[in-house]
Amino acid sequence: MSASTDSTVLADQLARVALGDRAALRRVYEMSSAHLFGVALRILNRRDLAEDVLQDAFVSVWHRAGDYRAVAGQPMTWLISIVRNKALDVVRSASHRYETALPEDDEGRVLDIEDDRPDPLGLLGEAVEALAIRSCMDRLEASHRQSLALAYYHGLSHSEVAERMAAPLGSVKAWVRRGLERLKRCLEAQG
Amino acid sequence: MNYERRELMDRLASEYALGTLRGPALRRFRRLLASSDLARDAVRTWERRLATLAVSVPAEPPSPRVWRGIEARIAPQVRRKSLWQWLKPVLGVACGVILGVAVTLGLVRGMPEVFTTLDAGAEREQALPQSYVGLLLDAESRPTVLASSTRHGKRVTLKILRPIDVPAGKVLQLWALPQDANGQPLAPIPLGVVPAQGRGGFDMPDTAERLLSNVPRLGITVQDAPASPGDTPGDFLLQGHCAKLW
Numbered sequence: 001m002s003a004s005t006d007s008t009v010l011a012d013q014l015a016r017v018a019l020g021d022r023a024a025l026r027r028v029y030e031m032s033s034a035h036l037f038g039v040a041l042r043i044l045n046r047r048d049l050a051e052d053v054l055q056d057a058f059v060s061v062w063h064r065a066g067d068y069r070a071v072a073g074q075p076m077t078w079l080i081s082i083v084r085n086k087a088l089d090v091v092r093s094a095s096h097r098y099e100t101a102l103p104e105d106d107e108g109r110v111l112d113i114e115d116d117r118p119d120p121l122g123l124l125g126e127a128v129e130a131l132a133i134r135s136c137m138d139r140l141e142a143s144h145r146q147s148l149a150l151a152y153y154h155g156l157s158h159s160e161v162a163e164r165m166a167a168p169l170g171s172v173k174a175w176v177r178r179g180l181e182r183l184k185r186c187l188e189a190q191g
Numbered sequence: 192m193n194y195e196r197r198e199l200m201d202r203l204a205s206e207y208a209l210g211t212l213r214g215p216a217l218r219r220f221r222r223l224l225a226s227s228d229l230a231r232d233a234v235r236t237w238e239r240r241l242a243t244l245a246v247s248v249p250a251e252p253p254s255p256r257v258w259r260g261i262e263a264r265i266a267p268q269v270r271r272k273s274l275w276q277w278l279k280p281v282l283g284v285a286c287g288v289i290l291g292v293a294v295t296l297g298l299v300r301g302m303p304e305v306f307t308t309l310d311a312g313a314e315r316e317q318a319l320p321q322s323y324v325g326l327l328l329d330a331e332s333r334p335t336v337l338a339s340s341t342r343h344g345k346r347v348t349l350k351i352l353r354p355i356d357v358p359a360g361k362v363l364q365l366w367a368l369p370q371d372a373n374g375q376p377l378a379p380i381p382l383g384v385v386p387a388q389g390r391g392g393f394d395m396p397d398t399a400e401r402l403l404s405n406v407p408r409l410g411i412t413v414q415d416a417p418a419s420p421g422d423t424p425g426d427f428l429l430q431g432h433c434a435k436l437w
Contacts, residue, residue: 022262022265022266025261025265026258029258029261033252033253033257033258034250034251034252034253035245035248035250037250037251037252037253037257038248038249038250038251039245039248041251042248047254050253051253051254051256051257054253054257055257055260055261055264058257058261059261059264059265062261062265073235073239074239074242076242077238077239077242077243080238080242080245081208081238081242084210088210091210092213123244123247123248124244124247125247126246126247127243127244127245127246127247128244130246130247131243131246148209151209151210151211152209152210152241152244153244153248155210156211157210157211157213158211158213161211176206176209176211177202177205177206180205180206180209180237183240183241183244184205184240187240187243
């Protein structure tokens with residue numbers, strides 16, 4: 001099934017969801033949940049939290065499917081935004097920070113825990129390849145691409161990106177901004 | 192709107208959609224989003240751009256419990272019905288606070304209007320304020336009275352789920368049936384008078400937390416007059432669990 005057919009089917013099902021059709025919500029779930037769960041899992045790095053977010057997101061879709069028709073664009077975009085925003089809310093909440101604080105050894109040194117998420121820069125590379133904007137995005141410096149990728153795929157804040165990249169906060173803010181501007185230009189040029 | 196402001200709006204929208212906008216800047220932008228179509232459009236445009244980047248994220252099937260949870264949350268009527276069907280046979284022999292919590296929680300979720308008179312303010316934001324909730328059953332184990340009080344409140348709110356047959360001139364008396372730390376029964380405490388139907392309420396002499404923290408069960412008797420402290424209850428017309436919900 002082509003991407004555009006998928007989109008049409010999803011949009012039709014969302015219209016039915018807006019009318020209170022539970023079976024349609026189930027179809028939307030079947031078509032999109034694995035991808036949406038992947039998105040949440042990259043940001044949260046914990047299955048239980050990502051599952052909670054996915055559940056919340058679909059309850060929102062149930063109540064807000066009527067909003068979808070007012071929004072121009074792909075249904076998947078709308079769904080991804082709902083999931084990302086909910087995942088970011090969790091990331092921003094203090095309780096999550098506490099729960100995911102790095103474990104310490106007996107002397108209070110932070111133990112390194114393995115982050116088994118795929119490399120975000122690699123994900124960005126694959127995405128721009130798929131979107132046929134690689135050559136355009138490659139004009140961006142690697143550090144700028146890296147900071148955009150960490151913020152997007154892992155949901156990191158500016159200061160977290162700065163920490164991860166061992167770079168000054170001010171530089172990271174500028175890099176992320178340039179990354180966003182470049183993405184906008186590349187997508188617009190590509191049409 | 193001048194160009195500079197439009198630029199700034201676009202930049203804030205991009206960072207909002209990306210997720211890097213945090214703290215006071217995030218709060219200010221959320222307020223703007225609530226009132227400005229322009230801001231909402233800018234965010235949507237950025238969400239659309241950024242969502243294209245998700246194309247490379249590997250799909251991962253979620254556990255089946257996610258869908259079950261969604262189904263339960265979008266179909267409260269269905270769940271309430273099956274809960275009632277489930278209640279009847281189980282409650283007759285039920286004991287233990289855990290079951291009491293499960294049952295009353297299910298019921299209370301199904302009847303949020305019972306709580307509309309409870310404390311406003313911060314507690315309103317939660318689905319349910321911290322409460323003591325009692326569900327009293329008749330001799331045939333049918334849920335008959337729902338009693339609730341916020342944890343630190345004195346007011347008991349009553350909802351009569353099935354009309355109660357009260358002889359003329361008599362009153363329905365609600366009792367707390369406390370236990371000591373070893374689970375041995377202590378003297379029952381009269382709490383207040385219950386109407387025969389509809390809704391009602393009364394104020395307790397102290398907060399629910401003080402009076403009910405060691406009370407696993409409640410009972411209702413038919414009396415000639417409201418009971419006083421030290422009185423002993425007769426036969427219970429209705430009895431049930433009292434659970435802490437928090």
